[in-house]
Amino acid sequence: MSTLTGTMHLARLNVRRDRVRLAVWLAALTGLLAATTAGIKSLYPTAADLAGYAETAGSSPAATALNGPGHAVDTAGGATVFEVGGYLSVAVALMSVLIIGRCTRAEEESGRLELLRANVLGRHAALAAAVIVMVAMNIAVGTAVAAIMTAFDVSAAGAATFGAALAGIGIVFGAVAAVTSQITEHVRGSNAIAGTVVAAAYVIRAAGDVGETGLSWLSPFGWVQATRPFADERWWPLLIALGAAALLVAMAVALQNRRDVGAGLVPQRPGPASASPTLLHQVGFSLRLQRASLIGWTVGVFLGGLAFGSVAREMEDIVAESDDLQEWVSAYGANPTEAFLALTLLLLSLAAAGCAIASALRITSEESAGRAEPILATPLSRPAWLLSHLVAPLAAAIVVPVAGGLGTGIAYGILTSDAEQIPRLAGAAMAHVPAVWLLTAATVLLIGLLPRLAVTAWAILAGCVVAAMLGSLIRLPDWVLELSPFEHTPRLPGGSMDVAASLTLTGLAAAVIVVGVVSFRRRDVR
Amino acid sequence: MSLPIDVGGLTKHFGRTRALDGLDLTVRTGEVHGLLGPNGAGKSTTIRILLGLLRADDGAATMFGRDPWSDAVDLHRRLAYVPGDVNLWPSLTGGEVIDVLGRLRGGLDPRRRADLLQRFDLDPTKKGRTYSKGNRQKVALVAALASDAKLLILDEPTSGLDPLMEAVFTECIREAKSEGRTVLLSSHIMAEVEKLCDRVSIIRAGRTVQSGSLSELRHLTRTSIEATTSRPADDLDRVPGVHGLTVDGATVRFDVDGDHLDAALRALTTYGVQALTSAPPSLEELFMRHYGTGDDTSTEPQPAEAAR
Numbered sequence: 001m002s003t004l005t006g007t008m009h010l011a012r013l014n015v016r017r018d019r020v021r022l023a024v025w026l027a028a029l030t031g032l033l034a035a036t037t038a039g040i041k042s043l044y045p046t047a048a049d050l051a052g053y054a055e056t057a058g059s060s061p062a063a064t065a066l067n068g069p070g071h072a073v074d075t076a077g078g079a080t081v082f083e084v085g086g087y088l089s090v091a092v093a094l095m096s097v098l099i100i101g102r103c104t105r106a107e108e109e110s111g112r113l114e115l116l117r118a119n120v121l122g123r124h125a126a127l128a129a130a131v132i133v134m135v136a137m138n139i140a141v142g143t144a145v146a147a148i149m150t151a152f153d154v155s156a157a158g159a160a161t162f163g164a165a166l167a168g169i170g171i172v173f174g175a176v177a178a179v180t181s182q183i184t185e186h187v188r189g190s191n192a193i194a195g196t197v198v199a200a201a202y203v204i205r206a207a208g209d210v211g212e213t214g215l216s217w218l219s220p221f222g223w224v225q226a227t228r229p230f231a232d233e234r235w236w237p238l239l240i241a242l243g244a245a246a247l248l249v250a251m252a253v254a255l256q257n258r259r260d261v262g263a264g265l266v267p268q269r270p271g272p273a274s275a276s277p278t279l280l281h282q283v284g285f286s287l288r289l290q291r292a293s294l295i296g297w298t299v300g301v302f303l304g305g306l307a308f309g310s311v312a313r314e315m316e317d318i319v320a321e322s323d324d325l326q327e328w329v330s331a332y333g334a335n336p337t338e339a340f341l342a343l344t345l346l347l348l349s350l351a352a353a354g355c356a357i358a359s360a361l362r363i364t365s366e367e368s369a370g371r372a373e374p375i376l377a378t379p380l381s382r383p384a385w386l387l388s389h390l391v392a393p394l395a396a397a398i399v400v401p402v403a404g405g406l407g408t409g410i411a412y413g414i415l416t417s418d419a420e421q422i423p424r425l426a427g428a429a430m431a432h433v434p435a436v437w438l439l440t441a442a443t444v445l446l447i448g449l450l451p452r453l454a455v456t457a458w459a460i461l462a463g464c465v466v467a468a469m470l471g472s473l474i475r476l477p478d479w480v481l482e483l484s485p486f487e488h489t490p491r492l493p494g495g496s497m498d499v500a501a502s503l504t505l506t507g508l509a510a511a512v513i514v515v516g517v518v519s520f521r522r523r524d525v526r
Numbered sequence: 527m528s529l530p531i532d533v534g535g536l537t538k539h540f541g542r543t544r545a546l547d548g549l550d551l552t553v554r555t556g557e558v559h560g561l562l563g564p565n566g567a568g569k570s571t572t573i574r575i576l577l578g579l580l581r582a583d584d585g586a587a588t589m590f591g592r593d594p595w596s597d598a599v600d601l602h603r604r605l606a607y608v609p610g611d612v613n614l615w616p617s618l619t620g621g622e623v624i625d626v627l628g629r630l631r632g633g634l635d636p637r638r639r640a641d642l643l644q645r646f647d648l649d650p651t652k653k654g655r656t657y658s659k660g661n662r663q664k665v666a667l668v669a670a671l672a673s674d675a676k677l678l679i680l681d682e683p684t685s686g687l688d689p690l691m692e693a694v695f696t697e698c699i700r701e702a703k704s705e706g707r708t709v710l711l712s713s714h715i716m717a718e719v720e721k722l723c724d725r726v727s728i729i730r731a732g733r734t735v736q737s738g739s740l741s742e743l744r745h746l747t748r749t750s751i752e753a754t755t756s757r758p759a760d761d762l763d764r765v766p767g768v769h770g771l772t773v774d775g776a777t778v779r780f781d782v783d784g785d786h787l788d789a790a791l792r793a794l795t796t797y798g799v800q801a802l803t804s805a806p807p808s809l810e811e812l813f814m815r816h817y818g819t820g821d822d823t824s825t826e827p828q829p830a831e832a833a834r
């Protein structure tokens with residue numbers, strides 16, 4: 001068919017261009033699965049241990065909302081699916097959405113597709129190539145998941161079903177993105193709509209599972225969950241998923257026939273013809289550029305807090321069941337519940353650090369996109385420009401953890417009927433603010449000294465996450481652990497505030513920022 | 527008063543690439559100066575150094591007598607810049623960007639802003655991501671022209687404009703000149719520079735190969751002559767400056783350097799001129815000579831490689 005000319009060529013081009021991205025997705029997803037499976041195996045080595053786990057974990061409504069109804073939770077495979085199945089299915093859904101967005105709308109938006117289509121590409125080639133890459137990637141993830149679980153010696157049939165279920169989830173939401181990418185002109189809009197569909201489907205599934213109504217059958221997450229890996233495996237629900245995906249792709253093709261290259265079905269709305277006073281202020285300007293992503297992070301971390309807060313009470317029982325878990329959690333505090341809450345706030349602060357780093361890295365993306373140049377050619381000095389872009393990450397270092405603490409406090413407060421928890425946990429969430437500032441400062445230093453390597457700020461954060469989550473388990477030497485600023489902030493609630501350490505971190509952050517700004521003043525603008 | 531731009535022996539390396547190799551450039555107050563050169567000649571690099579965005583490796587550069595690197599902020603009060611590749615913020619409208627840049631330059635005249643928007647036929651309510659290349663360029667142009675900067679630095683300002691908008695741009699530059707503003711504009715199109723500029727610097731491979739007023743440069747170009755003579759003019763090439771002589775019976779064709787035109791015509795009349803046509807000197811031809819590959823980067827006009 002002439003409308004598909006060049007599809008395979010384009011698919012190969014997509015894979016080649018995104019090979020690192022795709023490999024990282026695969027590694028991250030399989031790594032998470034392998035770690036969890038290994039963890040379940042070592043925490044609950046015997047059938048009796050697993051039975052105990054099933055009794056506590058499988059019975060709470062909050063856990064059901066988060067993870068879906070447990071199937072065969074008293075087997076290692078079933079417990080693993082219950083623990084990470086929810087995260088993995090959301091992750092493959094988002095992976096598929098992003099792949100489709102990158103290979104279709106993003107290409108079109110950049111004008112590259114126009115260049116290609118002027119050559120020998122069929123009208124539907126880009127969409128078809130994107131779908132091929134997306135499906136292939138999901139099959140790869142599904143196969144790897146099945147292989148890894150089988151390697152951990154769980155039921156092969158269950159592992160294969162779970163792998164297929166994950167691939168099915170990914171393919172359905174990839175197909176959703178194929179439709180949304182026809183609707184808006186811009187990849188961000190398309191991804192946002194598809195992401196909202198993912199979230200809505202997840203919430204519908206959660207509500208359906210908790211209420212034990214048939215509502216879950218309205219959600220793709222419900223379909224693939226119904227394959228019941230490790231229990232009485234059923235494959236037919238996957239047919240619903242594949243049928244829906246095929247319908248959605250057909251719809252995307254039909255929509256594509258009705259629009260021009262580069263255009264969306266929904267036209268862009270006009271904006272203001274002149275700037276508002278806040279935009280004219282340099283700080284207002286930089287906040288405006290980051291507004292959407294800051295709100296996204298804040299809401300996301302708040303929801304994360306709600307989720308963790310809602311399971312805090314069950315954690316007490318779960319932890320009590322397992323010596324290993326007790327040992328792990330005790331690293332964060334003496335009282336198990338307080339320790340779990342402290343761990344939650346630490347995790348949410350690490351997420352806030354992610355937000356701060358992403359926000360600080362806007363400086364390099366402004367620079368490399370050529371948008372810094374016209375601004376720096378005005379009487380605005382380079383330090384002033386840099387500092388104006390630092391307001392957002394430095395403020396996010398406070399706002400995002402507090403939002404997470406509020407979420408945790410609200411959920412935990414409702415469960416314990418104790419409104420006091422809300423201010424207590426929101427306050428405790430500020431424990432790690434100086435550490436987040438220091439990571440932001442490190443990002444600024446990289447931007448000033450080694451702009452090409454600025455993204456390695458993410459590697460620093462990854463190191464901090466490993467130190468914070470696993471440091472005590474994998475028995476890293478103390479001096480290595482102490483490189484992470486989060487090792488010097490108090491474990492609140494439960495721990496005690498170390499004012500001197502916090503002030504030292506803050507001072508260090510300020511000094512590093514100064515060095516970063518000075519280095520930026522001295523180097524070429526790229 | 528010191529020169530708006532005075533650059534001597536500027537060099538700049540990017541790793542192994544030598545982007546500038548002893549570039550000279552002088553821009554006088556009130557003139558429109560063209561910076562002409564092929565792709566990769568170093569036009570944008572020169573401009574970025576002048577804006578203090580890049581630091582030169584060697585050589586002297588001053589703007590209004592001051593150092594563009596260390597006095598960047600002060601110098602930027604006096605200039606407005608339009609980058610060659612205008613990138614806008616996807617979520618901001620063109621009008622918002624114009625206001626933000628204008629505010630940073632110390633405010634802009636709302637009447638002039640409205641007038642320019644209308645002349646450039648630019649819709650200020652569209653978001654940055656929806657503008658075409660030409661329209662992005664117009665956003666930057668309106669922001670620069672609506673400011674009251676004394677010096678306009680424009681990097682290939684017309685590369686995305688359609689002919690109608692190019693005419694508007696030409697008009698705006700003439701107005702800027704009549705207001706006494708100084709303009710440095712880079713381009714790789716001779717015709718555009720010929721239309722707008724008082725003086726031109728032609729650069730190639732990071733070096734200035736020719737610089738001067740348009741009439742000085744015209745002097746360096748050749749006029750093509752075709753004549754019918756009563757006697758065959760077959761020894762006309764004894765006259766210095768005559769190139770590519772072809773004699774075909776009574777018809778003679780040749781090119782002559784601008785500064786030998788007079789002598790060549792005198793010599794021609796001795797053969798009895800019956801008809802004469804001359805093609806005007808074209809800077810394009812001079813420019814093409816510098817565009818070509820090879821090492822003909824000396825300031826001497828080179829002999830034409832091929833007869834017409």
Ligand SMILES: Nc1ncnc2c1ncn2[C@@H]1O[C@H](COP(=O)(O)OP(=O)(O)OP(=O)(O)O)[C@@H](O)[C@H]1O
Nearest residue numbers: 540543545563564565566567568569570571572714
């Ligand atoms: N940031 C950079 N890193 C490495 N090389 C660069 C960089 N900027 C420019 N160059 C190189 O320097 C040389 C001059 O580039 P410049 O952009 O100044 O050319 P130009 O005259 O503006 O060309 P064009 O007409 O294409 O805009 C080119 O060889 C280019 O590849």
Ligand SMILES: [Mg+2]
Nearest residue numbers: 569570610681
């Ligand atoms: Mg250029």
